Amino acid sequence: MVDIAVVSGAPAGILRRLFRRKLALFGFAIIFIVVGSAIFAPWLVRYGPNEQLFDGLTLQGAPMPPGGDFLMGTDLLGRDLFSRILYGARTSLIIGVIANGAALIIGTLIGLTAGFMRGWIGSVLMRFTDLMMAFPALLLAICLAAIFQPSLWIVAMVIALVNWVQTARVVYTETTSLSEREFIAAERTLGASQSRILFKHILPHLVPTLIVWGTLGISVTVLLEATLSFLGVGVQPPMPSWGNIIFENQTYFQAAPWLVFIPGTAILLLALAFNLVGDALRDVLDPTQRGQD
Amino acid sequence: MTITNPLLSVRDLTVSVRDRGVMKPLVSGLSFDLRAGETLAIAGESGSGKSITSLALMGLLPNNVTVTSGQMLLGDTDLAQMSENQMRPLRGAQVAMIFQEPMTSLNPVQTVGTQLIEAIRAHEPVSYGQARAGAIAALRQVRLAEPERRMGQYPHELSGGMRQRVMIAMALALRPALMIADEPTTALDVTVQREVLELLKDLQRETGTAIILITHDMGVVAETADRVVIMQAGQMVEQGLTPDIFAAPRADYTRSLLAAVPRLGAGAARAAPLPPKAQVPVAQLVDVTVHFDIGANFLGRPTHRVHAVEGVSFDIQPSETFGLVGESGCGKSTIAKALAGLVPYEGQIIINSTSLAGLKAQERKDICRDVQMVFQDPMAALDPRMKVGDAVAEPLLIHGVGTARERKERTAELFDHVGLSSDQMNRYPHEFSGGQRQRICIARALALRPRLIICDESVSALDVSVQARVLALLEELKADFGVAYLFISHDMAVVENIVDRLAVMYLGQIVEMGTRDQVFGNPQHPYTQRLLDAVPIPDPTRERTTYLRAASEPPSPMRRIGDPVPRLMLTDIGGGHLIAPEVTA
Numbered sequence: 091m092v093d094i095a096v097v098s099g100a101p102a103g104i105l106r107r108l109f110r111r112k113l114a115l116f117g118f119a120i121i122f123i124v125v126g127s128a129i130f131a132p133w134l135v136r137y138g139p140n141e142q143l144f145d146g147l148t149l150q151g152a153p154m155p156p157g158g159d160f161l162m163g164t165d166l167l168g169r170d171l172f173s174r175i176l177y178g179a180r181t182s183l184i185i186g187v188i189a190n191g192a193a194l195i196i197g198t199l200i201g202l203t204a205g206f207m208r209g210w211i212g213s214v215l216m217r218f219t220d221l222m223m224a225f226p227a228l229l230l231a232i233c234l235a236a237i238f239q240p241s242l243w244i245v246a247m248v249i250a251l252v253n254w255v256q257t258a259r260v261v262y263t264e265t266t267s268l269s270e271r272e273f274i275a276a277e278r279t280l281g282a283s284q285s286r287i288l289f290k291h292i293l294p295h296l297v298p299t300l301i302v303w304g305t306l307g308i309s310v311t312v313l314l315e316a317t318l319s320f321l322g323v324g325v326q327p328p329m330p331s332w333g334n335i336i337f338e339n340q341t342y343f344q345a346a347p348w349l350v351f352i353p354g355t356a357i358l359l360l361a362l363a364f365n366l367v368g369d370a371l372r373d374v375l376d377p378t379q380r381g382q383d
Numbered sequence: 384m385t386i387t388n389p390l391l392s393v394r395d396l397t398v399s400v401r402d403r404g405v406m407k408p409l410v411s412g413l414s415f416d417l418r419a420g421e422t423l424a425i426a427g428e429s430g431s432g433k434s435i436t437s438l439a440l441m442g443l444l445p446n447n448v449t450v451t452s453g454q455m456l457l458g459d460t461d462l463a464q465m466s467e468n469q470m471r472p473l474r475g476a477q478v479a480m481i482f483q484e485p486m487t488s489l490n491p492v493q494t495v496g497t498q499l500i501e502a503i504r505a506h507e508p509v510s511y512g513q514a515r516a517g518a519i520a521a522l523r524q525v526r527l528a529e530p531e532r533r534m535g536q537y538p539h540e541l542s543g544g545m546r547q548r549v550m551i552a553m554a555l556a557l558r559p560a561l562m563i564a565d566e567p568t569t570a571l572d573v574t575v576q577r578e579v580l581e582l583l584k585d586l587q588r589e590t591g592t593a594i595i596l597i598t599h600d601m602g603v604v605a606e607t608a609d610r611v612v613i614m615q616a617g618q619m620v621e622q623g624l625t626p627d628i629f630a631a632p633r634a635d636y637t638r639s640l641l642a643a644v645p646r647l648g649a650g651a652a653r654a655a656p657l658p659p660k661a662q663v664p665v666a667q668l669v670d671v672t673v674h675f676d677i678g679a680n681f682l683g684r685p686t687h688r689v690h691a692v693e694g695v696s697f698d699i700q701p702s703e704t705f706g707l708v709g710e711s712g713c714g715k716s717t718i719a720k721a722l723a724g725l726v727p728y729e730g731q732i733i734i735n736s737t738s739l740a741g742l743k744a745q746e747r748k749d750i751c752r753d754v755q756m757v758f759q760d761p762m763a764a765l766d767p768r769m770k771v772g773d774a775v776a777e778p779l780l781i782h783g784v785g786t787a788r789e790r791k792e793r794t795a796e797l798f799d800h801v802g803l804s805s806d807q808m809n810r811y812p813h814e815f816s817g818g819q820r821q822r823i824c825i826a827r828a829l830a831l832r833p834r835l836i837i838c839d840e841s842v843s844a845l846d847v848s849v850q851a852r853v854l855a856l857l858e859e860l861k862a863d864f865g866v867a868y869l870f871i872s873h874d875m876a877v878v879e880n881i882v883d884r885l886a887v888m889y890l891g892q893i894v895e896m897g898t899r900d901q902v903f904g905n906p907q908h909p910y911t912q913r914l915l916d917a918v919p920i921p922d923p924t925r926e927r928t929t930y931l932r933a934a935s936e937p938p939s940p941m942r943r944i945g946d947p948v949p950r951l952m953l954t955d956i957g958g959g960h961l962i963a964p965e966v967t968a
Contacts, residue, residue, distance in 0.1 A: 271763065272758055272760065272763035272764045273763060273764050273765055273766045273767075275720075275725055275758075275764075276756070276758060276764040276765070276824075276827075277766075277777075278723075278724070278725060279723040279724070279725065279751065279754075279755065279756045280751060280755075280777060280778045280781055280827070281747075281748040281749075281751030281752070281778070281781050281782060282777070282781050283781075286781065290769075291766050291769075294768045295768060376768070377767065377768055377770075377811040377813070378767060378811065378813045
């Protein structure tokens with residue numbers, strides 16, 4: 091059992107309790123590896139990600155399976171898949187973490203404001219959210235990408251503008267029910283200001299929900315980026331991303347399964363890692379769970 | 384009493400919960416017998432294991448809780464050895480259960496009739512028509528008016544008392560040998576509780592069903608049970624015939640439990656010089672009205688209006704405890720909310736000669752320093768993610784009182800005042816017991832040294848022994864801090880023990896108001912008399928004049944918009960004792 095008096099509160103205590111969980115550690119390790127390989131990619135690979143290698147194809151012109159010179163094999167153009175996966179991690183991290191994070195923030199702000207203010211502000215915000223939800227996300231993304239010159243950052247922005255709606259809905263519902271709780275009424279009788287109630291007493295209770303939505307969003311956004319890339323409005327070839335590697339090669343899935351499985355596994359592991367860390371973080375941040383680990 | 388074989392015989396029952404691989408007993412070594420037609424009360428405070436016992440009998444224990452040893456013999460079958468599949472046909476047919484909250488035990492999307500018929504047909508191979516006839520008979524048996532119409536109604540269309548009658552009808556429809564009632568009247572108003580308890584006694588006489596009554600209320604025990612088992616922390620402390628236990632309790636725990644029960648009439652002994660009428664009352668309400676618009680026609684305009692509070696006037700003197708009593712829906716909590724600025728109102732509320740109407744945000748905030756509130760459920764009123772020390776210091780922080788260091792010292796002082804230690808400040812609300820949490824809420828309310836604290840059912844959710852201590856604390860703080868209380872409660876016995884003056888409310892209006900001695904010593908309004916009469920008395924020897932009313936629809940404070948509300952005119956019958964004329968509905 092944990093000595094409550096010692097660990098409670100201090101950030102150091104939170105980290106310590108986080109690291110005590112094996113699954114969380116596993117998640118941290120994966121994130122660490124992915125971030126590390128994205129940053130140090132140039133030093134870790136033998137070939138450039140866009141380099142078409144002469145011995146990257148068999149004599150019949152088929153891609154090489156994993157093994158030998160090519161750790162993860164090569165793709166249809168004879169490029170080293172290992173190198174493309176490492177460089178692709180940069181793109182996918184930007185999309186999965188930054189774009190998804192931005193979507194989460196937009197969704198939280200809109201949901202929180204609508205849920206707390208109610209009245210006409212709330213109605214306008216939520217009807218706008220409904221409108222965005224009803225609008226086909228892909229169509230919107232294509233429109234936005236068509237207006238701007240496609241680039242990684244535009245794709246990130248497009249994804250953020252499309253993906254906030256679900257978060258806003260969920261946060262709105264939770265905020266309305268939290269606002270009805272008695273401790274919020276108690277705060278009002280103490281004379282607490284609106285912003286104090288909102289940020290000190292409602293927002294902390296949304297953390298578990300936000301963690302779940304945030305981690306779920308990672309795989310969704312990485313795949314959305316892939317879809318956009320496939321349609322030619324996302325990350326422009328030859329720049330690699332985990333999503334567009336899958337899309338480029340999905341038709342050859344039977345002949346060269348590694349071209350789909352390896353980036354797919356990478357996306358899965360990254361999402362899983364964030365999920366595990368998020369889960370652990372949720373438990374550690376919840377004071378009612380103290381001493382149960 | 385004739386010696387017959389007991390209907391139910393519980394021998395050495397031990398129920399344990401698996402917690403991190405270790406079995407912890409929740410109930411240990413419990414033994415009792417129950418004969419046919421007998422009522423046995425299992426009484427105790429929260430955590431005593433009384434509800435776990437009833438769930439064990441029904442085979443409804445949660446997943447990580449199991450019966451680890453002992454027998455529960457119902458006739459020849461041992462309920463402890465039954466599998467879920469063997470248990471299912473027994474449930475309802477042999478052993479039926481009534482839960483505390485009828486609204487959550489009934490399916491909200493099915494009519495009462497559908498649920499009753501389903502319950503009957505699940506056990507007996509009868510036709511739909513026969514089952515329906517049986518269901519109507521059962522509703523008639525629990526004295527519901529117009530049983531045919533009730534069959535087609537949904538649970539939310541019925542009042543709390545009527546819903547509990549439906550639950551009893553469902554339990555009795557199959558004529559079980561044993562009925563377990565787990566706090567069957569705790570969620571109900573006193574007058575309704577009275578009716579339901581009478582009904583249970585009556586039905587027992589008619590059907591000969593044995594009843595196990597799980598309750599925390601010694602008044603209910605005294606009025607209904609033949610025998611009583613007193614439990615504490617999973618152990619049986621004492622068992623015996625009800626009159627014997629009440630007349631001569633052997634165990635210390637029973638004695639302290641009985642001593643803590645608030646009794647009507649006990650307050651009269653207290654010498655209570657009324658505080659002199661001051662020039663400026665702490666709070667003054669003049670003709671306060673609160674209503675909520677509901678429903679909407681096709682233009683979006685509201686069609687009905689709930690008159691929660693209608694033209695209420697009273698004042699609270701400094702250092703006075705003013706009581707507000709009435710049953711659920713009478714508007715007493717709405718008045719508290721209006722005073723605390725949580726609902727809009729019409730009329731005038733004056734705090735310390737400042738009218739609350741038209742205040743700017745800053746002035747409104749300053750009023751908070753004078754009026755604080757303690758809610759009913761301390762767990763709900765504290766932010767579960769905030770340390771209790773921070774919660775108590777929060778009002779100081781909001782109003783910018785002192786430096787961080789001074790606030791900390793002040794918080795430690797407040798913890799000391801309410802009987803907690805200052806090293807508990809770093810803990811979270813869930814680490815405290817209910818009584819401790821309420822102390823924390825009281826400390827928070829005291830932080831700004833207010834002149835008035837609104838206690839909205841502040842002790843209702845607490846066990847009696849804890850309740851007695853919290854009430855004593857409130858009295859003590861009143862002397863130390865010179866604070867006045869607005870004490871809102873449905874419990875007449877508690878109110879009699881603590882208030883100086885009180886008002887009785889019914890359907891949003893005051894029907895009687897006066898000093899405690901005037902209202903309790905000489906209740907004039909029939910509603911006050913009925914309330915006082917319904918209070919369960921923890922004295923089994925007391926004879927009660929029984930009265931039975933068929934449950935009908937309670938009057939509703941909802942009216943069509945534009946319909947006038949008849950105002951009750953209060954008349955002074957001497958010494959400031961105000962009563963309203965009797966309403967003939």
